[in-house]
Ligand SMILES: O=C(O)CCCC[C@@H]1SC[C@@H]2NC(=O)N[C@@H]21
């Protein structure tokens with residue numbers, strides 16, 4: 359095959375393992391492009407380490423001096439949760455299950471509108487550095503600590519998946535050195551995050567997002583051009599009935615429908631773009647609240663573009679009639695097959711893959727260092743000097759970097775579809791955290807005990823559901839196209855035996871993973887409210903001003919005033935904390951004056 363200059367991949371190959379000896383994939387220029395990506399990221403890190411305040415304060419290292427504009431913040435918001443998992447996992451999803459997943463784009467409307475008008479104003483006016491400080495202001499220190507540890511748990515696992523995915527996929531197809539890549543990526547990322555702080559993380563995210571879009575676009579252009587044009591791609595895709603229509607099936611155990619993606623996806627988006635520290639930190643690093651809201655709006659078009667690029671990539675792949683086993687590596691297999699012989703393009707795609715990974719794990723490192731510093735260490739050592747605090751933050755970023763490499767190895771053992779693993783993590787852990795914040799912001803009666811018990815119960819139910827679904831996975835048949843002729847025969851036989859509709863607990867376990875965020879968020883709120891009412895609900899006037907959002911007041915705006923007053927809080931969000939404190943101080947002063955004056 360090499361002689362004829364055709365693709366080095368045999369067609370209809372049963373196994374995908376390529377002979378790693380033929381390193382013909384990468385010419386020198388490809389390695390150069392990959393090296394340039396790492397060097398440029400490193401350069402930005404060094405620039406911010408040696409310029410501005412030279413990262414001497416935690417305000418600069420962790421909050422970028424709250425001086426950022428909406429453009430870099432919005433691109434950084436995209437990059438934080440658009441990793442190699444999406445670049446590899448979404449095309450694989452479209453290839454194997456059709457375009458149903460694209461409907462998650464409908465969740466982006468409310469998924470960004472609600473953060474822009476509810477979560478950002480509350481967090482911004484409280485002038486916190488970490489989202490979990492809100493939990494202490496609204497509830498208690500214990501709730502804040504539990505929220506922080508839950509977030510750390512979620513991001514550490516997610517980081518491992520993000521580092522491991524590109525390296526493992528590349529190694530499986532091209533023999534690209536696995537642990538060398540994991541080490542190189544992890545170290546470069548740890549270095550520029552530790553040296554340059556949030557400013558470096560945001561500006562490398564901007565650069566890496568551009569590389570990410572460029573790489574995906576290149577693959578699509580070459581793919582369409584090789585097929586002979588858009589019309590041919592469309593015809594093949596249509597014939598292979600990859601274009602799935604609007605599936606309005608209300609069954610919550612149906613994996614992907616308009617409801618699980620369009621509605622369940624809203625809760626997933628809120629858990630990420632509403633209350634996840636990585637995103638909240640970016641909102642808080644904006645120079646004004648308006649700038650933060652604008653950056654949230656600007657995320658919408660770029661997120662739709664990112665979704666469209668990865669979905670179209672899955673469709674372009676489909677025109678190849680190669681039957682290969684479906685797993686994340688297949689995308690690399692397809693891309694390497696297609697870009698073969700075009701010097702520089704395989705390198706560009708590798709750079710795209712690692713840009714996606716680097717931009718996500720650097721955001722994870724930085725947000726983990728921030729919450730560890732702000733929520734766990736500073737409250738214990740209030741007298742710590744700024745210099746020591748900044749040094750400690752850098753040590754934390756470094757240690758999270760090394761921990762992430764260890765997590766990468768753990769991912770090796772997971773094996774599920776990486777997109778599913780990532781979304782399940784968000785659902786199982788991000789969902790309860792979202793519930794905790796909603797409990798605090800929308801329900802004034804919620805108290806600390808209710809919040810604590812609600813969070814713990816929510817996590818227990820979430821893990822019961824998540825692990826139960828893995829253990830009880832009725833070996834759902836792989837879609838037909840993903841196998842060789844032999845497996846297709848078996849699948850057809852299997853499909854004919856109508857799967858007995860699971861009942862009871864089995865039905866619970868087969869809940870679509872896209873509903874995990876919504877389900878777990880609701881569990882935390884319900885249990886939190888029940889416990890709060892049982893242990894004495896908080897009175898609205900006792901709640902720290904600025905930590906409530908009158909959602910219920912707005913939802914029930916049609917109710918008569920006296921009912922509304924009783925039923926839900928109507929504290930106008932407009933009052934900033936300082937105004938409310940002044941009001942309380944003035945009332946207190948008058949009260950004291952009255953007392954003594956009488957004397
Ligand atoms: O790419 C990843 O690392 C995680 C998978 C995508 C996470 C969610 S899906 C909806 C939203 N759109 C994105 O691009 N990321 C988030």
Ligand code: NA
Pocket residue numbers: 436437438439440441442713714715716717718719
């Ligand atoms: Na990313």
